[in-house]
Amino acid sequence: MRLRIVGVDLPGRTADTDPAGPPYRDVHVGVQRRDEVVDLVPGDAASAVWDLEVTAKPEPVDFGGPFVHGRRGARFVYLAWGSVAAGGGFHTFRRAKIHPADAGAGLVTEAAAGRGVLVARLGLTDARGGPVCATVRPPLVRWELVPE
Template sequence: MARTDQNVINLRITIEQPVIGVLHSLQAKDESPLDPKCSREGEPLVFDLQVRVGPGPKFFGDQVRREGPLRRFVYIRVGQYAGDPSSPWSRRMKIDIHDIGNDLLDRAAKSGGVIETTVIGTDKDGTPTCATVRPTGRRIVKR
């Protein structure tokens, strides 16, 4: 697929209620931590990235991972995986993007807005969330 058939879309992943003091980062293409940050007082963590979206929709980009023919997602690395060797946790959050609706993708492409996906960062047992994390919300926000 030619890149001319693709739109660049800005995504934002907002982690609400992260475990205080635990490092989080996007996962780069080479699987290293990218843009590491941690919450000092319970404030949300925000990660911005760009993806290319083609017909289908199909998602492409440095942070986009794939599983099977359709599933596309972004990893948020946690603890040791995010670059903190002293952390007791080595985890990743898998945040699906293939299920972003065409309406949001079209609105973001036309307006230049950002599709914000919000997730909860603390599991029921008080540890950092990991594995597949379901969004609590998706919306268009201004840059």
């Protein structure tokens, strides 16, 4: 099944999330595959889109694959925020959890049957102007099925 995450309203390339320390610079966001963050998008991009292949089981709703984390009944995809070092390393400082089961069994069943792409749309800036983090659920995430 294809899962697409569409992020808009990115917070910028600097994040001042730790009052005790200096702000993070050259901020990027990516999706976590197992223990690595891939498909990095600059924090000042107009939008970010990740197309992921996941396995899905509609009843009871469950997901699997290298982008899926968590235990059965509480699976999620991580969006990871971090700063890119001069040598190319990525230092994660914040993560957001997107729960595909929040789309509902109907949309998951349709997507698993190949009748479209399950799409999550969300803003990537929190109320304080920083990178969105923690668990992000509806209404902050809007789920829909779109044609391939």
